[in-house]
Amino acid sequence: MNKYDRQIRLWSEAGQGSLKSARHLVLGVTAATTEFVKNMVLAGIGHVTIVDGNSVTEADRSASFFMHHDVDGSNRAQVIAQYIQSLNDEAEVVGAAENPNHYIQTPELLASYDIIITTRLADDILMQLWKNVCKTSVLIQIDSYGCVGQVRSFFLWHTIVDSHPESRVELYLHNLWSEIESYSDSIDLEALENHDHEHIAFVVLLIKALQEWKRRHHNGPPSTLPEKKEFKAIIKAFERTYDQENVSEAVRNAWRVSVPKVPEGLSKLFEIQEGCNLREFGLQLTFFSLVRALKQFVAKYDRLPLSGDLPDMKSDTAGYNRIVEIYRTKAKQDAEQFARVYLNLCQLEGLEPASQSEIEHFCKNCRHIRALRGVPPNEDKRLNLRVHEDSEFKSIFSAICGANEYLYRNHLTTWYGDQSAAEALRDYSAHYADQVGLVYDSSAEELHSVSAFLGGIAAQEATKFTLHQYTPFMHTLVYDAIKQATHVFLNGEIFN
Amino acid sequence: MATRQNLAALRVLVIDVIDMDTIDVTNLNRQFLFSESDVGKAKASVAAEFVNKRVPGVKVVPHVSAIQDMSDDFYERFNIVICGLDSVEARRWINAKIVGLVDDNDPTTIRPLIDGGTEGLRGQVRVILPTITACYECSLDMIAPQKTYPLCTIAATPRLPEHCIEWALVVGWPQWHSELFDADRPDHMQEMYERALERAKEHCISGVTLSLTQGVVKHIIPAIASTNAIVASACCTEAFKLATAIAPPLDNYMTYAGNDGAHAYPFSLDARPDCPVCGGEALRVDLAKSATLSDLLESIAVQAPKASISAASGPLYMRNPPVLEKATRANLTKPLSELFESGSELVVTDATLPFSLRVTVRFSQDDHR
Numbered sequence: 001m002n003k004y005d006r007q008i009r010l011w012s013e014a015g016q017g018s019l020k021s022a023r024h025l026v027l028g029v030t031a032a033t034t035e036f037v038k039n040m041v042l043a044g045i046g047h048v049t050i051v052d053g054n055s056v057t058e059a060d061r062s063a064s065f066f067m068h069h070d071v072d073g074s075n076r077a078q079v080i081a082q083y084i085q086s087l088n089d090e091a092e093v094v095g096a097a098e099n100p101n102h103y104i105q106t107p108e109l110l111a112s113y114d115i116i117i118t119t120r121l122a123d124d125i126l127m128q129l130w131k132n133v134c135k136t137s138v139l140i141q142i143d144s145y146g147c148v149g150q151v152r153s154f155f156l157w158h159t160i161v162d163s164h165p166e167s168r169v170e171l172y173l174h175n176l177w178s179e180i181e182s183y184s185d186s187i188d189l190e191a192l193e194n195h196d197h198e199h200i201a202f203v204v205l206l207i208k209a210l211q212e213w214k215r216r217h218h219n220g221p222p223s224t225l226p227e228k229k230e231f232k233a234i235i236k237a238f239e240r241t242y243d244q245e246n247v248s249e250a251v252r253n254a255w256r257v258s259v260p261k262v263p264e265g266l267s268k269l270f271e272i273q274e275g276c277n278l279r280e281f282g283l284q285l286t287f288f289s290l291v292r293a294l295k296q297f298v299a300k301y302d303r304l305p306l307s308g309d310l311p312d313m314k315s316d317t318a319g320y321n322r323i324v325e326i327y328r329t330k331a332k333q334d335a336e337q338f339a340r341v342y343l344n345l346c347q348l349e350g351l352e353p354a355s356q357s358e359i360e361h362f363c364k365n366c367r368h369i370r371a372l373r374g375v376p377p378n379e380d381k382r383l384n385l386r387v388h389e390d391s392e393f394k395s396i397f398s399a400i401c402g403a404n405e406y407l408y409r410n411h412l413t414t415w416y417g418d419q420s421a422a423e424a425l426r427d428y429s430a431h432y433a434d435q436v437g438l439v440y441d442s443s444a445e446e447l448h449s450v451s452a453f454l455g456g457i458a459a460q461e462a463t464k465f466t467l468h469q470y471t472p473f474m475h476t477l478v479y480d481a482i483k484q485a486t487h488v489f490l491n492g493e494i495f496n
Numbered sequence: 497m498a499t500r501q502n503l504a505a506l507r508v509l510v511i512d513v514i515d516m517d518t519i520d521v522t523n524l525n526r527q528f529l530f531s532e533s534d535v536g537k538a539k540a541s542v543a544a545e546f547v548n549k550r551v552p553g554v555k556v557v558p559h560v561s562a563i564q565d566m567s568d569d570f571y572e573r574f575n576i577v578i579c580g581l582d583s584v585e586a587r588r589w590i591n592a593k594i595v596g597l598v599d600d601n602d603p604t605t606i607r608p609l610i611d612g613g614t615e616g617l618r619g620q621v622r623v624i625l626p627t628i629t630a631c632y633e634c635s636l637d638m639i640a641p642q643k644t645y646p647l648c649t650i651a652a653t654p655r656l657p658e659h660c661i662e663w664a665l666v667v668g669w670p671q672w673h674s675e676l677f678d679a680d681r682p683d684h685m686q687e688m689y690e691r692a693l694e695r696a697k698e699h700c701i702s703g704v705t706l707s708l709t710q711g712v713v714k715h716i717i718p719a720i721a722s723t724n725a726i727v728a729s730a731c732c733t734e735a736f737k738l739a740t741a742i743a744p745p746l747d748n749y750m751t752y753a754g755n756d757g758a759h760a761y762p763f764s765l766d767a768r769p770d771c772p773v774c775g776g777e778a779l780r781v782d783l784a785k786s787a788t789l790s791d792l793l794e795s796i797a798v799q800a801p802k803a804s805i806s807a808a809s810g811p812l813y814m815r816n817p818p819v820l821e822k823a824t825r826a827n828l829t830k831p832l833s834e835l836f837e838s839g840s841e842l843v844v845t846d847a848t849l850p851f852s853l854r855v856t857v858r859f860s861q862d863d864h865r
């Protein structure tokens with residue numbers, strides 16, 4: 001069996017392929033970034049470069065399990081890279097004995113990475129890095145101090161095709177097409193024996209109820225509460241035996257006859273791309289050209305393409321198979337029509353089209369696609385102005401940013417015995433002495449288990465960014481290990 | 497396993513690790529203590545050897561064994577128990593064991609139990625302080641039941657590929673083989689897949705694959721390195737708090753979800769006074785003096801349908817092993833008063849229960865039944 005079996009069950013072979021072709025750059029070795037790299041390499045990332053100019057010290061060994069006792073004096077990045085490489089020979093792990101600042105100031109060195117991981121960078125330098133990479137990469141910073149820490153993500157746009165919704169089922173009963181209607185009409189409920197009647201799929205019961213509804217009312221599907229009640233009563237009247245399962249399923253799914261709306265976030269995405277030069281979306285060009293095609297599809301057919309997914313339902317095998325076939329055929333037709341619209345658009349705009357399977361994947365998931373618009377690192381400062389956010393987490397955030405700043409300005413890795421550090425941290429978060437204490441008491445040292453938690457979260461986020469599956473958090477997540485709680489300071493926009 | 501790494505880096509001195517399993521290739525996507533050359537070796541031994549070699553001053557002692565095979569003496573040696581078990585049964589068992597070891601007069605017998613688990617991008621961590629906080633058994637109804645398919649569907653009206661696989665497993669296999677199905681045998685799995693595929697073709701159902709067959713019959717739960725690291729590290733932070741008293745432990749449950757954003761959310765579960773494991777009070781049964789041991793077993797059949805029962809003096813009726821069953825069978829027809837005194841506390845065990853039940857039996861003076 002494949003060693004990635006347990007994760008391919010989550011994100012499919014295609015997702016595993018995205019990981020395999022991803023390239024990450026890690027600037028600075030700490031326990032947290034080491035944990036991050038370990039998680040990504042085990043998951044099968046294609047390439048990681050780890051950059052650190054320092055040699056292994058006694059202190060490193062106590063914070064990181066990967067530093068063996070016979071490596072004192074060797075370069076940290078190379079020691080870590082060599083060890084982590086041994087975990088998975090399908091990943092490529094490179095250690096570069098360089099000062100991370102050298103990378104930060106050299107755009108050519110940064111260009112080939114899709115995700116860049118930093119740690120404890122002061123905001124100014126983070127901003128400098130951001131300016132060099134924002135068009136090509138996602139930036140993730142991990143800061144771990146004693147029993148608190150945070151993970152921050154910076155990106156211009158991030159798009160998600162498969163957000164892993166609970167269900168993609170869409171019946172489109174408000175707008176019946178001939179195949180499904182004539183299948184339903186071929187069934188004469190009255191004429192059936194009880195056993196057969198109990199095995200009629202609820203989709204058919206809903207269609208029949210809807211036909212009866214239309215005979216009684218000449219407007220659209222039931223919408224008001226009394227109308228919905230009446231509609232459910234029509235369904236209920238099909239019942240022959242007490243608590244008949246398929247009838248109960250139909251009642252539970254009665255809401256599905258209403259006219260499905262284009263989700264609000266999707267409408268906004270339609271607006272955002274309107275009139276834009278699609279090339280402005282940079283890395284997300286393909287996604288937004290698919291969005292534009294989707295808008296054209298909706299304009300033409302007045303609905304989104306069908307996913308073709310159906311839930312299991314009480315039914316005999318043949319009846320269920322027939323319905324599945326009808327829905328799959330319809331979804332396939334929709335996908336073909338969508339592809340035609342899209343390819344036409346690409347030709348007009350002179351764009352390189354996505355692959356057949358990418359187009360189909362987008363079409364199947366179109367109702368649940370998402371886009372996140374991020375903000376640059378210096379927008380963090382706005383967080384301080386948000387009075388409604390949880391104040392304890394906000395002060396941890398401020399104290400950590402202050403700690404990063406202090407260490408950076410003073411060229412330090414610790415403030416052990418340094419009284420002015422506490423004063424400096426207090427300046428950053430004037431009113432929250434307790435939380436400053438949580439950071440200051442750490443002497444800037446990492447608690448391994450706290451770093452492992454943060455490295456785990458950062459790896460989940462990097463994985464989600466790489467896969468374009470699942471939804472990353474927006475901006476800043478603060479962790480308090482004393483409470484075992486996190487808080488996300490949302491900054492940016494989510495379209496879903 | 498990541499738990500072990502964190503604990504070692506925190507300089508906890510002695511760690512005993514129990515695991516009966518051997519390393520499978522599918523463990524490697526989340527295991528840095530194992531490499532491909534370790535496949536087939538015992539997990540506990542490889543992990544222990546790795547940490548012992550890497551972290552001077554820490555001693556890891558491996559036990560390649562089922563948790564159920566370790567004695568009370570063994571569990572009494574520890575201050576903290578951490579588990580990352582893969583089944584409800586095993587969790588119920590260890591919970592009942594650790595709660596059962598509490599002596600009300602000796603606070604050092606309250607051994608914190610830290611439990612972690614993951615599924616995909618989600619996970620949870622809980623800290624159980626036996627007899628103080630809610631125990632695992634207290635919140636048993638929180639656990640989602642395993643997905644099952646009605647027999648009538650799999651037999652008569654299959655619709656999904658899963659129905660075909662379940663049919664091959666539940667209906668088909670016992671007809672074709674006298675040998676029990678073994679999910680770890682590749683030839684068994686291959687045949688299961690082929691039979692399920694055949695069934696699916698007969699019913700024009702698509703989607704049966706070897707991977708899906710494995711997933712259904714082995715109840716495979718997706719697992720990734722990063723989620724395991726998150727949960728394992730939170731377990732270690734809790735162990736660290738308990739060992740050093742630098743901060744109060746988690747009270748008493750934290751869920752983590754990374755599917756949509758990322759949230760670690762702590763909350764407190766309440767202990768149930770009527771919890772059969774930590775609820776405290778023994779079950780009280782009143783019976784006539786002339787009642788027999790059979791009558792007693794009948795009166796506790798709801799709580800323990802296949803009970804074995806002992807008094808302080810020794811076993812009264814044991815269902816296993818057969819020798820002991822034979823030796824104690826005669827007691828079944830004896831009046832209780834011949835076996836023990838009124839008000840005695842008896843211990844009831846049952847193979848279907850992960851814990852023993854304490855029962856106090858009082859004799860009513862007259863036989864009014």
Ligand SMILES: [Zn+2]
Binds near residue numbers: 775
């Ligand atoms: Zn309990």
